[in-house]
Amino acid sequence: MQQGKTTKIDTDDENVSVIQRFVSGVNCSASTARDEMLAVKRRFGKENGVVAYHGYQSFAPGEVNPQTAHEIGLKLAQKLWGNGYQVIVATHLDQESHIHNHFVVNTVSFKDGKRYHRTEKDYFDMQKESDRLCREYGLSVIENPQRGKSKHYGEWKAEQDSRPTWRGIIRADMDSAIRRSKTEKQFFHFLKEMGYEIKIGRDISVRPLGKERFFRLARNLGEEYSIGEIRRRILSQRFLKLSVSSYVSRPKKYTLRGSFKKIRKVTGFRALYFHYCYLLGIFPKKRPLKKRSVPILFREDLIRAKELSDEARLLVKHRIDTSEQLLDFQSKTESEIDEITSQRKQLYKVLRSKNTVQDGEIKMEVKEKISAFNAELKKLRYQVKLCKDIIVRSEQIKEKFKTIHEDTENQRKEREKDEQFRGRG
Secondary structure, eight states, X not given: XXXXXXXXXXXXXXXXXXXXXXXXXXXXXXXXXXXXXXXXXXXXXXXXXXXXXXXXXXXXXXXXXXXXXXXXXXXXXXXXXXXXXXXXXXXXXXXXXXXXXXXXXXXXXXXXXXXOOOOHHHHHHHHHHHHHHHHHTTOOOOSSOOOOOOEEHHHHHHHHTTOOOHHHHHHHHHHHHXXXXXXXXXXXHHHHHXXXXXXXXXXXXXXXTTOSSOEEHHHHHOGGGSHHHHHHHHHHOOOXXXXXXXXXXXXXXXXXXXXXXXXXXXOHHHHHXXXXXXXXXXXXXXXXXXXXXXXXXXXXXXXXXXXXXXXXXXXXXXXXXXXXXXXXXXXXXXXXXXXXHHHHHHHHHHHHSHHHHHOHHHHXXXXXXXXXXXXXXXXXXXXXXXXXXXXXXXXXHHHHHHHXXXXXXXXXXXXXXXXXXXXXX
16 A cells, blocks of 8 residues: 655635645555546556546544545555555535535456456445444544435536536436426427437436436435426426517627638638537537537537547647548658657756766756647647547547437438328328
8 A cells, every 4th residue: 555645735815725635546646646546447458448436435524634634545445445456535624614525436357357347236345444434533423424426526526627528418318407497208209309218217317419328317306306306396397488578689780891702711620619518509609509409419528528629629620621631741740759759858868867866957958848848748749638538539529420310310200190090180
């Protein structure tokens, strides 16, 4: 078990606030945990899927100090996952003295390569062992706790970064369908319009278009989304008739100079990305689009809105429309990376030389140049990553447009058949 500790102290004239953080690794080093976890995934050929699971353990304010909380967290991690998985344990003390532990667990075992499948039993085992340790240290526990769920690390991180998650998207869609509905039948009709497949048993299960698994509403979102509660929410709503203003604004007139014929039409990658980002509401930023219904098959990319924006900007900045242009730009960027890496290597040699070690001014100057090279390499490597992602994502976007088009055509044909059938009656 490797351990590490960092302490940060912030002070001002009126108030003194201390933020402490303890970070340790179980079956890995805290400083290189990410690389070690990825190495295990590569060794067993399981790099896809969920990267890690995230759990947390909190303590009552004022009951425990950070050192003790971290000690308890390490014992909990060792007991639950220490026999086969790599875990990072981080203890946080925020400015309001709320001490809590975070656990990040690799999903692939370093022993046999088995994936860690989190179950309801795992949650209760974690809760039971946490309570046992707290009682052992004389700390309070919550008696008869309500059922809860831990989260995937990716989901937790997305929420911390204020990015949308699939759980959040589905919850928003359910709330939207409930608000629009006057009857239970309308609720299910709106869900189908959004592209959801529905199964009804003890719980309502929905499957977004393009996803393999069904999502149980009450189980994942809480009792507020059970069949009974959804019915109650629909019936309890008051539908207000909104009066339409009689005021009609005059249309604005603009004078444009030049000819549209001279404007070069955007094609290829740029056109594809412009259209897709526009449909998602990512562009334009200064004038947000009116709220529109985005097909759920598209909405999964809202989770990756930043990457989409960066890819689109790269295409625009370098006027890239074809695969040949993209691969050429990628090749030139990789050559630039090789050149800068070679120059940086020479600087490292200079840094280790006897004259440089003895001359502090030269040493500082060399370090500054290395730092500048590192910053440039980070930018260039990100551009290469964007190029590789564009090749893959552009095909995925085309497939999504094709799927939506086919689905729309099928719906149109079904409506025409229904109209013909009613006409015969």
